[in-house]
Amino acid sequence: AQKVTQAQTEISVVEKEDVTLDCVYETRDTTYYLFWYKQPPSGELVFLIRRNSFDEQNEISGRYSWNFQKSTSSFNFTITASQVVDSAVYFCALSEASSARQLTFGSGTQLTVLP
């Protein structure tokens, strides 16, 4: 069975600091997909990025970057020069090709960026 672990329950940083959110996953499938979502206080889950299991290339999008390492089953998310607006709960999620659109979520990391 698939599993996603986000060991960091809460992180607090001061504005402009860099912060990394950890995500470790377990799956038996060789084809799977990893996602990061952001959940602001309003409740909506906002899609940030998708990564396929056969594509380990890291990605950078503005202040956001993602480090995917199959050898350690990790898909970590770094925010550079954090801002107050980055404060939210961040979820890492996994879907296996065999179970299509069923997302398994981690427990989430509450990020608070202080001014």
Next chain:
Amino acid sequence: KAGVTQTPRYLIKTRGQQVTLSCSPISGHRSVSWYQQTPGQGLQFLFEYFSETQRNKGNFPGRFSGRQFSNSRSEMNVSTLELGDSALYLCASSSGTSSNQPQHFGDGTRLSIL
């Protein structure tokens, strides 16, 4: 492009009642999935519908059911409500044609059981 729309946003019910939640997916999306979010259990998959057929189901009791209409809109029904059903119910849509397409979520319906 309009996002996923869920109605109502808030709902208060009492134990034993039943409730129906509605979800309108992004235009052109044929897959609709439902998730339950609680502080104790986190985000859990309920079921997924594609072209009016349930394709996948999570580990929830039969009191939780759903359906999808020909226009891809979906409804979720919970019968004989229990206190533990209090949660944020999120609906997500995707094109459904490929397993790696991201799901886009609505704002959710917050259900409170008294």
